[in-house]
Structure formats: structure tokens, C-alpha cells
Amino acid sequence: QVLLVESGGDLVQPGGSLKLSCAASGFTFSYYAMRWYRQAPGKERELVADITSNGGSKNYLDSVKGRFTISRDNAKNTVYLRMNSLKPEDTAVYYCNAHYWAVDYWGQGTQVTVSS
Numbered sequence: 001q002v003l004l005v006e007s008g009g010d011l012v013q014p015g016g017s018l019k020l021s022c023a024a025s026g027f028t029f030s031y032y033a034m035r036w037y038r039q040a041p042g043k044e045r046e047l048v049a050d051i052t053s054n055g056g057s058k059n060y061l062d063s064v065k066g067r068f069t070i071s072r073d074n075a076k077n078t079v080y081l082r083m084n085s086l087k088p089e090d091t092a093v094y095y096c097n098a099h100y101w102a103v104d105y106w107g108q109g110t111q112v113t114v115s116s
Contacts, residue, residue, distance in 0.1 A: 012086055020112075029077040032053055033100065035051075036096060039093050049068055
């Protein structure tokens with residue numbers, strides 16, 4: 001059974017930090033590129049960051065560059081998203097995605113709310 005379980009979402013003040021984790025099981029994690037998406041109320045889901053299977057290449061949404069960092073630990077089957085200098089516009093449900101060729105797996109999401 002394939003599982004992607006996100007954790008680490010919370011309510012945080014503007015300027016604060018959070019670290020999201022996504023624990024994977026049921027597939028060969030090291031083969032898959034991993035992505036973090038987010039979806040705010042009334043908006044489409046958008047790709048926030050992605051990392052290649054070996055961690056050698058990373059890409060970011062322009063609005064999070066310099067603030068967010070994606071990383072992975074293939075020994076632990078886990079991908080992370082470190083989020084610094086959070087802004088109210090970062091408020092969304094954050095989803096973990098595993099991608100390999102035509103296969104996509106999704107987690108259930110974790111809520112991040114940035115508000116004073």
C-alpha cells in the first residue's frame with residue numbers, strides 16, 4: 001500500500017518558520033522525484049518546490065525562492081520542506097507528491113496558516 005503522510009503544518013505568525021515532512025512507504029522512494037504543492041482556498045493547486053530522485057537538482061516557485069528549502073533523505077524515505085520568513089500568502093494546504101514517469105502519488109495534505 002502506497003502512503004505519503006505529511007506532517008508539520010501549524011499556525012505560525014508572519015516571519016516565522018516551519019518544517020514540513022512527508023514520510024513515504026509502499027514504493028521505491030529513491031526512484032521518484034518528489035514535489036511539494038500547495039492549495040489556498042479558492043485557488044488552484046500550485047507547485048512550490050521539487051527535487052530529483054538523488055537530490056541533485058531542486059526548483060522553486062518564484063515567490064518562495066530564498067525562503068523555502070526542499071530536501072530529502074532516501075535512507076528514511078522522507079522529503080522535507082523548510083519554510084522561513086513565512087507570509088500570510090503562504091497560507092494553504094501543503095501536499096506531498098511522488099512522481100516517476102506517468103505515476104503520481106499524493107498525500108492527504110497538511111494545513112499551514114500564517115497569521116498574527
